[in-house]
Amino acid sequence: MSRTRTAMLAAAALVAGASGTALAADPDAIGTAAVPCTVDYKVQNQWDTGFTAAVTVTNQGAAKSNWSVKWSYAGNQKVTNGWNAKISQSGTAVTAANETYNGTLSTGGSVSFGFQASYSGTNAVPATFTLDGVTCNVDDGSGGPTDPPDPDPTGPKADNPYSGAKVYVNPEWSANAAAEPGGSRIANQPTGVWLDRIAAINGAGGKMGLRAHLDEALKQKGSGELVVQLVIYNLPGRDCSALASNGELGPTEIDKYKTQYIDPIAAILADPKYASLRIVNTVELDSLPNLVTNVSPRVTATPNCDTMKANGNYIKGVGYALNKLGDVPNVYNYVDAGHHGWLGWDDNFKPSIQTIKQAATAEGATVNDVAGFITNTANYSALKEQYFTINDSVNGKSVRESKWVDWNRYVDELSYAQAFRAEAVNQGFPSGVGMLIDTSRNGWGGSARPTGPGAMTDVDTYVNGGRIDRRINTGNWCNQSGAGLGERPQASPAAGIDAYVWIKPPGESDGASSAIPNDEGKGFDRMCDPTYTGNPRNNNNMSGALPNAPLSGHWFSAQFQQLMQNAYPPLS
Numbered sequence: 001m002s003r004t005r006t007a008m009l010a011a012a013a014l015v016a017g018a019s020g021t022a023l024a025a026d027p028d029a030i031g032t033a034a035v036p037c038t039v040d041y042k043v044q045n046q047w048d049t050g051f052t053a054a055v056t057v058t059n060q061g062a063a064k065s066n067w068s069v070k071w072s073y074a075g076n077q078k079v080t081n082g083w084n085a086k087i088s089q090s091g092t093a094v095t096a097a098n099e100t101y102n103g104t105l106s107t108g109g110s111v112s113f114g115f116q117a118s119y120s121g122t123n124a125v126p127a128t129f130t131l132d133g134v135t136c137n138v139d140d141g142s143g144g145p146t147d148p149p150d151p152d153p154t155g156p157k158a159d160n161p162y163s164g165a166k167v168y169v170n171p172e173w174s175a176n177a178a179a180e181p182g183g184s185r186i187a188n189q190p191t192g193v194w195l196d197r198i199a200a201i202n203g204a205g206g207k208m209g210l211r212a213h214l215d216e217a218l219k220q221k222g223s224g225e226l227v228v229q230l231v232i233y234n235l236p237g238r239d240c241s242a243l244a245s246n247g248e249l250g251p252t253e254i255d256k257y258k259t260q261y262i263d264p265i266a267a268i269l270a271d272p273k274y275a276s277l278r279i280v281n282t283v284e285l286d287s288l289p290n291l292v293t294n295v296s297p298r299v300t301a302t303p304n305c306d307t308m309k310a311n312g313n314y315i316k317g318v319g320y321a322l323n324k325l326g327d328v329p330n331v332y333n334y335v336d337a338g339h340h341g342w343l344g345w346d347d348n349f350k351p352s353i354q355t356i357k358q359a360a361t362a363e364g365a366t367v368n369d370v371a372g373f374i375t376n377t378a379n380y381s382a383l384k385e386q387y388f389t390i391n392d393s394v395n396g397k398s399v400r401e402s403k404w405v406d407w408n409r410y411v412d413e414l415s416y417a418q419a420f421r422a423e424a425v426n427q428g429f430p431s432g433v434g435m436l437i438d439t440s441r442n443g444w445g446g447s448a449r450p451t452g453p454g455a456m457t458d459v460d461t462y463v464n465g466g467r468i469d470r471r472i473n474t475g476n477w478c479n480q481s482g483a484g485l486g487e488r489p490q491a492s493p494a495a496g497i498d499a500y501v502w503i504k505p506p507g508e509s510d511g512a513s514s515a516i517p518n519d520e521g522k523g524f525d526r527m528c529d530p531t532y533t534g535n536p537r538n539n540n541n542m543s544g545a546l547p548n549a550p551l552s553g554h555w556f557s558a559q560f561q562q563l564m565q566n567a568y569p570p571l572s
Contacts, residue, residue: 035060035136035137035138036059036060036061036131036134036135036136037057037058037059037060037061037131037134037136037137038057038058038060038136038137039055039056039057039058039069039071039129039131039136039137040055040056040057040058041053041054041055041071041125041126041129042054042055042329043123043125044114044157044326044327044329044368045366045368045369046123047368049118049119049120050080050116050117050118050119050366051077051116051117051119051123052114052115052116052117052326052327052366052368052369053114053115053117054112054113054114054327054328054329055069055085055096055112055113055114055115056110056111056112056272057069057105057110057111057112057129057131057136058108058109058110059105059106059107059108059109059110059131060107060108061107061131061134062107063104063105063106063107063109064103064104064105064106064132065103065104066097066098066103067097067098067103067105067111067131067132068095068096068097068098068131068132069085069095069096069097069129069130069131070093070094070095070096070129070130071093071094071126071128071129071130072092072093072094072126072128073092073094073124073126074092074124074126074127075119075121075122075123075124076119076120076121077092077117077118077119077123078117078118078119079094079115079116079117080115080116080117080118081115081116081364082096082113082114082115082116083113083114083115083323083324083327083364084099084102084111084112084113084114084327085097085098085099085102085113085115086098086099087113087115096113096115098111110272112270112272114327116364116366157329157330157332157371158225158278159432160434160491160492160498160499161227161278161280161332161371161498162227162280162491162492162498162499163491163492163498164224164225164491165224165225165226165227165278165491166190166220166221166224166225166226166227167190167226167227167228167229167489167501168190168193168213168216168217168220168226168227168228168229169188169189169190169191169220170190170191170192170193170213170505171208171216172207172208173191173505173507173508174187174188175187176507176555176560177189177506177507177560180507180557180560180561180564181561182561182564182571183560183564185564185571185572186485186506186564186571189488189489189502190227190229190489190501190502191229191440191502191503191504191505191506192229192230192231192282192501192502192503192504192505193210193213193228193229193230193231194231194233194505194553195210195230195231195232195233195234195265196231196233196234196247196553197234197247197248197520197521198234198248198260198261201261201264201265201268210230210265210268211268213228214228214268214269214273214274214277217274217277218273218274218276218277221276221277225278226277226278227277227278227279227280228277228278228279228280229280229282229501229503230279230280230281230282231281231282231285231377231503232262232265232281232282232283232284232321232325233247233282233284233285234247234248234249234257234261235247235249235257235284235287235313235314235317235318236249236250236251236252236253236254236256236257236308236313236314236317237249237250237251237304237307237308237313237314238284238286238287239285239286239287239290240287240290240294240302240304240305240307240308241286241290241293241294241300241302241304241305241537242286242477242511242525242527243511243523243524243525245286245510245511245522245525245552246521246522246523247521248520248521249261249521251304251307251308251311251313252311252313254313254316254317257313257317257320258317258320262317262320262321262324262325263324265325266324266325266327266328269325269328269330269331270327270328274330275329275330276330277330278330278332279328279330279331279332280331280332280334280371280436281321281325281331281332281333281334282334282336282374282377282436282503283318283321283322283325283333283334283335283336284314284317284318284321284335284336285336285374285377285378286336286338286377286378287308287314287318287336288314288315288318288335288336288352288355288356288359289336289337289338289342289343289348289352289355290305290308290314291305291308291309291314291315291355292343292348292351292352292355293342293343293348293352294537295309299536300536300537314359315355315358315359315362316362316363318335318356318359318360318362318365319359319360319361319362319363319364319365320362320363320364320365321333322335322359322360322363322365322369322370323363323364323365323366323369325369326365326368326369326370332371332372333369333370333371334370334371334372334373334374334436335356335359335360335370335372335373335374336373336374336377337352337356337373337374337375337417337420337435338352338375339375339376339377339379339381339413339416339474340375340381340408340410340411340412340413340415340416340474341379341381341408341474341475342474342475343416343420344408344409344410344416345407345408345409346409349409349419349420349423350423350427353420353423353424353427354427356373356424357424357427357428357429360429367428367429367430368430370429370430370433371433371434372421372433372434372435372436372498373417373420373421373424373433373435373436374435374436374437374438374501374503375413375416375417375420375435375436375437375438376413376437376438376439376442377438377503377504378438378440378441378477378503378504378510379438379441379442379477379504380441380442380444380469380471380476380477380480380483381412381413381416381442381469381474382412382413382442382444382467382468382469383412383413383414383437383439383442383486383487383500384412384413384414384415384468385411385412385466385467385468385469386466386468387450387452387453387454387466387467387468388411388453388454388462388463388466388467389411390405390408390409390410390411390415392462393459394456394457394458394459394462395456395458395459397458397459398459399411399459399462399463401459402459402460402462402463402464403460404460404463404464404467404474405463406539408474411467412468412469413437413442414437414494414497417435417437417496417497418435418494418495418496418497420435421433421434421435421496422496434496434497434498435496435497435498436497436498436499436500436501436503437497437499437500437501438501438502438503438504439486439487439488439489439500439501439502440485440486440501440502440503440504440505440506441480441483441484441485441486441504441506441563442469442483442486443483443484443485443486443487443563443566443567443568443569444468444469444470444482444483444484444486444566444568445484445485445566445567445568445569445570446482446484446565446566446568448470448482448566449468449470449566449568450465450466450467450468452466453465453466454466454467470482471544472538472541472542472543472544473534473538473539473541473544474538475537475538475539475541476527476538476541476543476544476545477510477527478510478511478525478527478528478543478545478549479509479510479511479513479528479545479546479549479556479559480544480545480546481530481544481545481546481562482544482562482566483562483563483566484562484563484564484565484566484567484568485506485563485564485566485567485568485571486500486567486568487500487569488500488569489501489502506559506560506563507555507556507557507559507560507563508552508553508554508555508556509549509550509551509552509553509554509555509556509559510528510549510552511524511525511527511528511549511551511552512524512528512549512550512551512552513528513529513530513545513546513547513548513549514529516550516551518551520551520553522551522552522553526543527543527545528543528545528549529543529545530542530543530544530545530546530547532545546558546559546562
């Protein structure tokens, strides 16, 4: 996929190829005693009438308790809003002053802020920056050399962050997998790191926190590129239609979500120490689609989803997350797009994309904060149905009329993801957005896997006999019996698909089979109970869940063994 490229530098002394970056001075080329401060000004995203930029200031002078950075534009750029600094503009002159929480700037310390601006014509990068009146990026006359800075070592954002990159292996999940009989066969696969409550940021229950994972990622990176996959998952009133994944924040706690969850994550990701990592965020799965499918007057409506629709906190929360996290130059946000068995119907498909766009343009976010979308996160929908297509018919009846397909437009995740991408672009997302598909548990191998089409007796026999997905109903989502590992993580596997990924770590439960008291905010959902006979969201079918499951996110050995046994492609 392609991204909007950043602007060329105006000043020759600050040129970094075509990266659109005014660079901090290279300490190897310019003595730190000779350069009182450095400013790294990066145009992150640019479109016809506007752009976003990230600025990092490093102080080599005396420690400061307050600071002010100034520059002037050569064109008609106008700052419209900013973050992590108080930004004002008079004519072409811009001033960025510290907030109350980031005024301290030690010797050798750095601070980052960002902003959005409009422009027309050219968007030249400012030639000169000052910190408290002292010119940055140049020799102060104390005798240091004045060689031009080196090019930006990270460069512009990758078209596809997974291309040419390794992906982070979570050592905690890897240890759990390796401890299982046969688990060493997949223990080196990359999986997502779930930040599903505030305590997870710093580490809870003996688990690694975000910084610990990023530090470990730097060790795994070596000299090449490395992707770290994070799951941003803690909205107020989270996942309003499923109790097993309810979160710690109540429906109205949007301010707590912003200040105690998103802001600390954004601050860690913006640490220059981690600038060489490619950080992929899966943003708030299983929430925005609920605002379409599970609100009144639909038969699938729940009071919790009606509440979240009315108070707007899903929209605000996702918008805020996209805005704040998208400000970090090496972050790639992928918004959850459900799966074909949830949103593939005509009355769900386009409205869901419209809802996502609403969130992607709320709270200061723009569509350029979205690198792409992810489907099938923590779900089981088959990647590709080999033995029937949506265009097939039997005895004059379309496959769409079968009980399994039930008038859906799609029969598998690959066709759905490619169509979702095309419609998202049609609705105003950048033409370069890409798709991820979670294939961690959608292989459906083993003895129950069909080897050919079903009999042509009638449309139901044909579909049921040949379908790869062996669930009772596509609405079933909790610890599904008979599931297997799917395609191994890989980059650029199909047109429009950035990667197949394992965001849901195989072996981690979707939810408890019965009520378990806990301090994690996780309720008991009957869809995780193997005796449950269903509800309108799964056409009143049995849940298909495995018995004896622990709380969501906890290790479930029996499930892990099943996933390996039914892996497709099979494990060697």
